[in-house]
Amino acid sequence: MSVIVDTSVWSLALRRKTPPNSSPAVTLLRNFITDDQVVLLGAIRQEILSGVRSLEQFTQMRDYLQAFPDLELIPEDYELAAEFFNTCRSNGIQGSNTDFLICAVAHRRSYSILTTDKDFQSFQAHIPVLLLIVEG
Numbered sequence: 001m002s003v004i005v006d007t008s009v010w011s012l013a014l015r016r017k018t019p020p021n022s023s024p025a026v027t028l029l030r031n032f033i034t035d036d037q038v039v040l041l042g043a044i045r046q047e048i049l050s051g052v053r054s055l056e057q058f059t060q061m062r063d064y065l066q067a068f069p070d071l072e073l074i075p076e077d078y079e080l081a082a083e084f085f086n087t088c089r090s091n092g093i094q095g096s097n098t099d100f101l102i103c104a105v106a107h108r109r110s111y112s113i114l115t116t117d118k119d120f121q122s123f124q125a126h127i128p129v130l131l132l133i134v135e136g
Contacts, residue, residue: 003032003132004039004106006115007047007098014048014061025116025134032114039111040068043098073105080104084127093122103129 009025032038045065052058081097081104088095099119106113107128113120114132124131 001037002039002109002111003037003114004041004102004111005029005032005044006102006113006117006120007044008116009114009134010044010048012116014064015052023135025114028114028132028134038068039071040065041073041102041105042070043101045070047098071105073101077101077105077108080108084123088123088126091126093126095119095123099123103127106130 009029012023013026013029029038045068048065049058049062052061078101081101084103084107085095085097085100088100099117100123102113103120103123105111110130112130112132114134116134118133120129120131121133123129
């Protein structure tokens with residue numbers, strides 16, 4: 001089983017000053033990394049690295065993430081993401097383009113999404129995604 005790890009989980013693991021050893025999300029991430037099940041999208045990589053305050057921390061995170069190649073996306077991924085966006089919006093649910101791209105990529109490839117972001121549960125009421133939602 002491959003898993004797209006959302007920015008919310010990567011942030012817990014990489015951006016906190018003290019590692020959250022008791023975080024169930026980080027524990028799952030470590031297990032998925034060990035089992036070579038983690039999938040990374042370029043848009044998630046960009047979100048993780050955006051807003052990093054120091055060049056040193058940016059470089060460390062960038063170098064760490066280089067171990068995870070970006071999944072190659074195709075036009076159908078973007079088209080389905082737009083369809084998911086429109087479906088949710090027509091049902092009063094807002095989300096980011098990146099979140100809907102994650103949903104589309106996961107759905108098209110039968111991947112799960114590991115996240116702490118509750119917005120994905122709102123999406124799931126209207127679009128077909130398999131979530132692994134955990135507390136931070």
